[in-house]
Amino acid sequence: MHDPGGGAxxxxxxxxxxxxxxxxxxxxxxxxxxxxxxxxxxGALHSNHLETRLTTAAATASxxxxxxxxxxxxxxxxxxxxxxxxxxLPDPTLAAWTTLTKVVGGWAHVTLQLHQANxxxxxxxxxxxxxxxxxxxxxxxxxxGGHIVIRSGS
Amino acid sequence: MSPAVTVTVTxxxxxxxxxxxxxxxxxxxxxxxxxxxxxxxxxxxAAAACSIALxxxxxxxxxxLSGAAFLLSLGVFIRxxxxxxxxxxxxxxxxxxxxxxxxxxxxxxxxxxxxxLRVPSVGFDSRAIWILHARWLRQGHTFELAAIRNxxxxxxxxxxxxxxxxxxxxxxxxSGTSSDRVAVATVAVLNGCALLVxxxxxxxxxxxxxxxxxxxxxxxxxxxxxxxxxxxGIVLAALAVLVAGGVVGTFATNGYADPLxxxxxxSIVVFGLVL
Numbered sequence: 001m002h003d004p005g006g007g008a009x010x011x012x013x014x015x016x017x018x019x020x021x022x023x024x025x026x027x028x029x030x031x032x033x034x035x036x037x038x039x040x041x042x043g044a045l046h047s048n049h050l051e052t053r054l055t056t057a058a059a060t061a062s063x064x065x066x067x068x069x070x071x072x073x074x075x076x077x078x079x080x081x082x083x084x085x086x087x088x089l090p091d092p093t094l095a096a097w098t099t100l101t102k103v104v105g106g107w108a109h110v111t112l113q114l115h116q117a118n119x120x121x122x123x124x125x126x127x128x129x130x131x132x133x134x135x136x137x138x139x140x141x142x143x144x145g146g147h148i149v150i151r152s153g154s
Numbered sequence: 155m156s157p158a159v160t161v162t163v164t165x166x167x168x169x170x171x172x173x174x175x176x177x178x179x180x181x182x183x184x185x186x187x188x189x190x191x192x193x194x195x196x197x198x199x200a201a202a203a204c205s206i207a208l209x210x211x212x213x214x215x216x217x218x219l220s221g222a223a224f225l226l227s228l229g230v231f232i233r234x235x236x237x238x239x240x241x242x243x244x245x246x247x248x249x250x251x252x253x254x255x256x257x258x259x260x261x262x263x264x265x266x267x268x269x270x271l272r273v274p275s276v277g278f279d280s281r282a283i284w285i286l287h288a289r290w291l292r293q294g295h296t297f298e299l300a301a302i303r304n305x306x307x308x309x310x311x312x313x314x315x316x317x318x319x320x321x322x323x324x325x326x327x328x329s330g331t332s333s334d335r336v337a338v339a340t341v342a343v344l345n346g347c348a349l350l351v352x353x354x355x356x357x358x359x360x361x362x363x364x365x366x367x368x369x370x371x372x373x374x375x376x377x378x379x380x381x382x383x384x385x386x387g388i389v390l391a392a393l394a395v396l397v398a399g400g401v402v403g404t405f406a407t408n409g410y411a412d413p414l415x416x417x418x419x420x421s422i423v424v425f426g427l428v429l
């Protein structure tokens with residue numbers, strides 16, 4: 001059985017330390033290390049510059065505007081749609097589809113089948129002062145008497 | 155509850171869930187600290203998968219899976235007391251000052267890379283995918299399953315892994331809100347934990363190399379001093395973390411899941427294959 005401490009118990013001398021690496025290997029390693037430190041240092045400075053640009057007043061204003069836009073559309077959607085509604089999104093453009101999915105896709109019942117829905121939801125351009133950055137949500141549904149009801153979120 | 159408090163409480167909840175499994179698998183090492191919430195997040199992701207596939211809510215599954223992981227880890231410690239003794243011995247021994255300093259330096263570098271979190275930025279995919287999925291998870295099994303099967307929502311990639319969205323939904327449960335800001339900040343802190351683990355791989359490599367060193371003579375004595383080697387490892391790790399922060403850029407702090415996965419992959423390669 002292998003016994004790592006057996007040699008010491010038997011009184012034999014401890015194993016000699018491994019030989020030091022040759023000088024050229026050490027110098028080569030130091031050169032690689034120096035290169036790595038310089039390259040990483042320059043990279044870190046560049047990264048710091050990039051991240052500082054992400055925290056400028058313009059970046060903050062842009063992020064706040066985007067947040068306000070989606071908060072506004074979400075508030076409009078909650079006034080127009082109840083959890084029992086089944087919503088059809090007829091808008092054919094990818095941009096409007098994506099926006100509406102972000103706004104109502106997490107909580108409303110949405111469908112691709114018009115016959116299953118009791119409401120249609122669209123995103124319309126608007127000049128109304130209460131609009132969301134120039135857009136309003138509009139729903140089209142049926143009133144109990146069979147009349148068509150169009151409601152705007154603003 | 156403010157976003158900062160909510161994120162802190164969520165991280166503590168995740169860390170509590172991951173505590174014992176990580177101590178069992180990793181032992182009493184400094185790198186275990188950022189792994190606690192990451193392991194809790196993995197349990198939360200598994201809870202989301204169970205909630206979608208079977209029944210119940212995300213929170214019910216999270217409590218169940220966390221409890222099961224805790225009991226399983228405790229069972230292993232009881233059945234193998236030498237592991238528990240090693241753990242207690244390691245905890246009593248504490249951390250060497252230079253290693254602790256390394257931890258502080260790398261942590262400071264990670265915190266520096268999270269500066270853009272001051273800007274309330276929510277990414278395109280964060281809204282279209284991760285936050286959207288989190289809202290499904292918040293509503294329970296029936297809604298989750300219906301949303302995943304809904305052809306209308308196919309553009310939001312319902313098949314993507316639920317880990318990040320599950321953590322967002324848990325943060326909302328903790329805070330009682332459904333704020334995008336809370337969701338994004340929680341994921342950003344998890345990204346920071348993953349970056350800390352990946353960066354610590356360099357310090358760990360230097361520490362292990364230092365343990366194998368024997369004092370040399372001549373020019374080799376410059377590179378055979380364990381403390382010097384560990385110090386160089388700490389500097390390289392901090393610089394690598396700062397560079398990684400620039401590479402990840404805005405995606406570290408705007409709710410994207412990509413940094414978490416890529417940094418986790420780097421950590422797995424470093425700790426699993428290299429070290």
